[in-house]
Amino acid sequence: MRETRLLRRPCLAGLGIAAALAGCQTRTETIGSTSSAMTTAQAALTLPPDPNWDAADDDIIAPIWTGDDDKGQLYTPLWRGALPGIEEYVYTPPSGDCTGVKATIRVDWDKGANTVAFMIKGRNFVPHPSVHRSQGVNYWFNPFHPAPASFDNGAYRLWIVEAAVTNKEKLWYSPPSDYGADCQFGPPCGPLRATQYTSATQPPNAPVELQVPTFSITGSLQFQPDDTGHFSHSFTNRYDAFTNEGGMFSRDWVTFAPEDLCQAHPGPVLPKSQLRPVASPWQSADQAPSWREILGANLAFDLHAEETADPNVLGGNLPYVYSGVSVVGQMPTLKGGVPNGAHAVLTGAIINVQPPIDFVPGGNGPGCAAYMNEARPWAGYPGAPINYCVTFHPPTCN
């Protein structure tokens, strides 16, 4: 039996606003079943994956893990806006009603059989989604992640995220003279020229090297919901070398860094600095991690809308890797996962401040609105860009 529960959603974004609850709308929405979520979901795990959206998919409201690193299962809901990356655009259906948008993922892994089987299902998804963004408003061109601002007749893809910092990436910046600024506090400052993944060697015009933490993602192939908004997509990968679906590539390294070090505060990177995605090209299949490594690296999911890829080019993958248009997501390694209507705060996770979740701006019901998540295209955003090379003066003590 499904339950329809009253959901109170905040009218204002941010846990920090004490008045968020005052005057907030009350609405009804079926998100899952409190009373039967565990029982039906657990029962489903005793059966083979069902490609049809079923009662367990309706009911589940928290991740369920069984087994261990060698043989186990994960079954989890995905909610709109639960885990968008930094500077990702959170998609809203043209109807402006996000009620009931939900996906589920079931993963069955077996080291002995060398298999990791994914079953992804969704409901209330818009077939062939379109996204139209405007430069300077909700899109900022990024040479290190050149996803397009807009697309029509799109499709969906699941990103499997190793959210833990598992690597450090070299970023190569020019000195400030290239930027015409006086660097009053000494190098490094200047524009990002290349990374170790875009250039075989450090470019001569980029002598400033920084090493920054990075994480990795790998993806499914694209899929499309039917006319009712339901989809089901399954694939099986190897346990010992978990590639993207199809096996052409392993993963993509993603980090968030200033595009211009003059917009990086010499003290805290956050919250006063520019922070933009820096995505590597696809890495070769022989770089694939094992599923065990992924299980130990803060597994998370981010399901995107993106332009439709040509299946005959790059094996159905996109040259810039991911679109940055997030629809639903989940971080099942966070205790309880991310509840519907909340999102994981990635910038907070980077500097380990809490709470680790905040509210989805505008909520996930009727009247939901698209928004940019934790975007920092300039230092001081949304105010005027700040050039710390000019404005920052090192403190002194008398």
Place this chain on the structure above:
Amino acid sequence: MIKNKIKRSYLAASVLVVCAAATALAESDVNTTLRQLFDQSAYTVSTVDFPANTFIFSQGGDVNTGRDQFGLREDDNTIDNTRGGIFAGPSAVYEGCVVSNGKVCASCHRGKSNNFKLPPPPLTAHIPPDDPVLTGQNAEAQGDPRAQYNFEQLGLTKIRVNRFNPLITEASPFRKVFGWRKTQTIINLAFGQSLLTDGRARHGIEQARGAAFTHTQDTDKRFDDIVNPKLPNIAAYQMTEFSDPRLADLLDPSAPLHDALVADPFLTVSVTTNQQKQGQDVFVHQCMSCHNTPNVFGNIEHVPGSPPNFPPEFGHPMDVGVAQQNFHNLDFRAYNSSNGQFEPIMLPLVAQDGTIQSVTVVDDLGAAFVSGRVEDMHRFKVPQLRRIKDLAPYFHDDSAPTLEAVVDYFNSDAYNNSADGSQHPVHLNAEERANLLAFLNIL
């Protein structure tokens, strides 16, 4: 070889209250069910390993330098704030000059002879009035008039747990919330699966950073660039303070005693009397479902992997009902320094089903202050128990003056009806109580 034991959360389904005939659940039942869903959602292991400690020792910290920066001399007892332990100087993060109040880690963790904790309250009976630990309280609490009394008379420090989150505004209730918390011992810190009373620190560097910032005066501005270089050293020092040197072998699977310490949870406990042995049996049956770290008796449950990889919670904090008792009748309203008024804090917490519950803070909500989750209300870290007889007063709020009071609390309805106590009930008769106390006194 220790095998991973993944908590098979679904096996606990039998405890769910599922009433097919019910069309609506009472709110308390809903919360109970949501809490069970929340608890059973975590991918955790009970492996006897301590990735927090492993991580710390990979950060290049030096124990002796750490002792200096902790504020102690080589005897581990003499407090000395001239050896690099203060945080002062120009800071780019602070965007100014940080001036120290003279306090060091050892100002509160007052050396080995004090078990690295504060002396029993009232502190003024043991600490000179001009000691920085007493003179700095008012400024650290932004003039909150309750802070000096609660510190001097109860040994409790006002801890605004999200005070240094630059991503939320000063008006946010999450910036305002605070607990009145004790100074914990650092003994056996290496075996904590999460640190600080509410478990919000994943490892010793975060723990040391939290403690350092806590004593910032008059401002919530961070000064990471001054603090960070010292943290690996301080953490390394803290991670090597053991109640028994043999316990160090628990950290290293290749160490001679490692496997024995894992196999025999009481290997380092010297049981000499029949009553102590019977007390040990009581402990096994009544206490070890939570205090299950072998030879340390904290809680072993944790997420697999290295702590920095995961958002909190890394360990498993529990609600045993102590916070709701608020034995000291502590006031949890926010102090408004601009008008001198105390104002209630309404905290919007998210429940597992996505609803938002506005909670008026009248007691210490523990882990919920930092997770933002309804299901974490009143949860605190399960502490280690070695040298427990010397660590009074007890609980996060110093509310139990003696071990007898602790045992009596766990034998009470208040504990057994609490959220986690009801899952791990304790029922002792007079003989079992006496035997358990005899055992606890030798830990």
